[in-house]
Amino acid sequence: MPELPECEAARKRIADGALNRTIEGFSLGEVSHVELPSEEDRARFIGTQFTRTRRHGKYIFIGSKDGPWLHIHLGMAGSVRVMENDADLADYIRFTVEFEGGTRLHFRDPRKFGKVTVVEDVDDFIADKGLGPDALEIGDNAFADTIGKTRGAVKSALLSQKKLAGVGNLWADETLYRTGIDPDATANTLEQAKVSEMHANMQSILQAVVDTNATYAKLPDDWLIHHREEGEACSRCDGTIAKKTVGGRTSYYCPEHQAGAS
Ligand SMILES: [Zn+2]
Structure with missing residues (x-):
């Protein structure tokens, strides 16, 4: 999509x-x-x-x-x-x-x-x-104020077009995978530094995909997009890719290095 x-x-x-x-x-x-x-x-x-x-x-x-x-x-x-x-x-x-x-x-x-x-x-x-700021444009503070203060699952917050416009299932998963956050983690319990890291990773991921004109084969091998299948080896740790539903959406993640909030 x-x-x-x-x-x-x-x-x-x-x-x-x-x-x-x-x-x-x-x-x-x-x-x-x-x-x-x-x-x-x-x-x-x-x-x-x-x-x-x-x-x-x-x-x-x-x-x-x-x-x-x-x-x-x-x-x-x-x-x-x-x-x-x-x-x-x-x-x-x-x-x-x-x-x-x-x-x-x-x-x-x-x-x-x-x-x-x-x-x-x-x-x-x-x-x-009622669209939120564009995901490539939103600044670190605004991201912390909207996504970082959401009481629900962090992935659902990323997908809410009213909070943040442009992120869907694929790139939300990629952002959480790179940042090491469980998609189910409650957004407002994440450390501020983690929220800031998520913001930077999200924009870096989106920009990299834009730079390839959304040609996925040109994206690095260690991205989740090339490993979106249960049982695949995680490219970032010794873990294994798993699947679960968060906010009604199928999410791929690594339970080993993607932690929930404290
Ligand atoms: Zn992992």
């Missing part, structure tokens, strides 16, 4: 290929049960150009100086591609922006949990959703 780094890679693909080109039209694929802009909303973009992109957590926006913006949410398995007109089309394309000169921006979504909507003001959208 796309999290912050996957969405940032998508935003970069859009910024690199789809800006400053005049929008000529749109085409829709098989779109039953997919939320997409109405014909009326689509018409507002014809003849204009996208000039900038934004991302907040798992939300991607493409817009012009005066708006409106297209908001793309990748859902469970969505992706975006920028291609030339004559390129072979992939399956499951739900929505395409057609630019002059033949460039196309495709939104592909096999599982149909994603959506594309029109947003007038990105800051209002973020406020309406």
